[in-house]
Amino acid sequence: MITRWSITAAFCAALLPLACNQSKPKISVVTTEEVPAPKKSDDSSQKIDVIDGNAVELARATVEPKCPVYGPLQPNEFSAKTAAGDILNASRHVYSGFDGKHVYKVPTAVAYILADETATAPNLVTTPPTFVIEDPTVVSAVYVPTPTDLVALPKNWAVRYLMVTAKKAGTTKITYTYNGLTIYSTIHIVSYTPTQYEMGKKRYQTPEQATTTDRYPCGSCHNNPDGLKEGATDHDARIQGTKSDDALKLMTAWGKECNPDGQGGISKTVGYHLWHLTQEELDGMPAYIRSLPAQGF
Numbered sequence: 001m002i003t004r005w006s007i008t009a010a011f012c013a014a015l016l017p018l019a020c021n022q023s024k025p026k027i028s029v030v031t032t033e034e035v036p037a038p039k040k041s042d043d044s045s046q047k048i049d050v051i052d053g054n055a056v057e058l059a060r061a062t063v064e065p066k067c068p069v070y071g072p073l074q075p076n077e078f079s080a081k082t083a084a085g086d087i088l089n090a091s092r093h094v095y096s097g098f099d100g101k102h103v104y105k106v107p108t109a110v111a112y113i114l115a116d117e118t119a120t121a122p123n124l125v126t127t128p129p130t131f132v133i134e135d136p137t138v139v140s141a142v143y144v145p146t147p148t149d150l151v152a153l154p155k156n157w158a159v160r161y162l163m164v165t166a167k168k169a170g171t172t173k174i175t176y177t178y179n180g181l182t183i184y185s186t187i188h189i190v191s192y193t194p195t196q197y198e199m200g201k202k203r204y205q206t207p208e209q210a211t212t213t214d215r216y217p218c219g220s221c222h223n224n225p226d227g228l229k230e231g232a233t234d235h236d237a238r239i240q241g242t243k244s245d246d247a248l249k250l251m252t253a254w255g256k257e258c259n260p261d262g263q264g265g266i267s268k269t270v271g272y273h274l275w276h277l278t279q280e281e282l283d284g285m286p287a288y289i290r291s292l293p294a295q296g297f
């Protein structure tokens with residue numbers, strides 16, 4: 001059984017931080033069985049273990065990434081308002097990857113929110129915002145149906161999802177126009193290698209020294225079909241598609257979340273999230289996480 005954030009929480013967290021007042025999602029804990037409380041070991045800088053009779057030393061990643069700093073907003077970037085206060089909104093930054101081998105797709109939302117909460121939002125299914133991809137050699141994009149478990153929006157909100165497919169590494173923009181308003185999202189397609197993908201996948205699913213507390217498989221909590229342990233959300237492109245690689249790595253190995261001002265702080269929800277990964281595993285992790293398909297699309 002897979003539980004997701006409520007629509008509002010998911011949007012506030014991932015897609016529409018401006019419209020949602022940057023509130024943090026409330027995470028419901030769905031624990032179906034006791035998870036041993038993972039603890040950072042006394043000396044987690046190095047692990048020495050025996051694999052196939054050989055002593056193997058795995059050096060923990062020590063280069064702590066910094067939260068992304070995006071700088072001041074540019075005109076037309078991600079949000080615009082009519083004189084009446086109606087808002088056209090999209091994600092400011094959208095991330096996916098490209099390794100020449102695996103499929104990388106990321107859904108991204110564009111929303112129209114009426115200032116009048118009692119009014120009914122326009123039907124974006126019949127008349128979606130028009131969009132233009134600045135460099136169509138980097139990505140392609142097509143509107144897709146909104147998953148049924150994501151449609152319970154307030155009546156003054158309308159949303160459409162665009163499925164973006166990476167074609168090569170690079171940066172581009174998707175510009176939306178609706179009702180006289182124009183905004184854009186910046187799309188980052190990060191360059192990975194298939195080797196990085198494999199490193200990330202192995203650490204995620206079947207790592208070496210998996211029984212050492214801080215080397216648990218990520219998949220024992222995340223994307224776990226038996227129920228999401230400890231309230232860990234799914235990893236899928238809809239959720240992680242708004243986070244930079246550095247933000248993903250910072251959370252993975254240092255338990256720190258980035259706020260919109262580019263400041264990182266220890267996550268209150270998961271203070272223990274200090275997993276041991278080698279530098280190569282950590283660098284490969286976003287390559288794998290970004291390949292996980294967005295659920296429901």
Ligand code: HEC
Binds near residue numbers: 231233
């Ligand atoms: C013991 C359970 C557990 C394990 C194992 C675990 N996590 Fe998490 N993780 C959580 C919880 C709980 C959260 C906070 C809720 C959330 O946002 O998912 C979290 C949050 C995250 C986030 C931020 C969530 C987001 O929406 O982007 C990332 C990224 C992440 N974990 C990556 C990893 C990776 C990579 C591994 C393996 C190296 C891992 N986690 C192992 C429980 C776990």
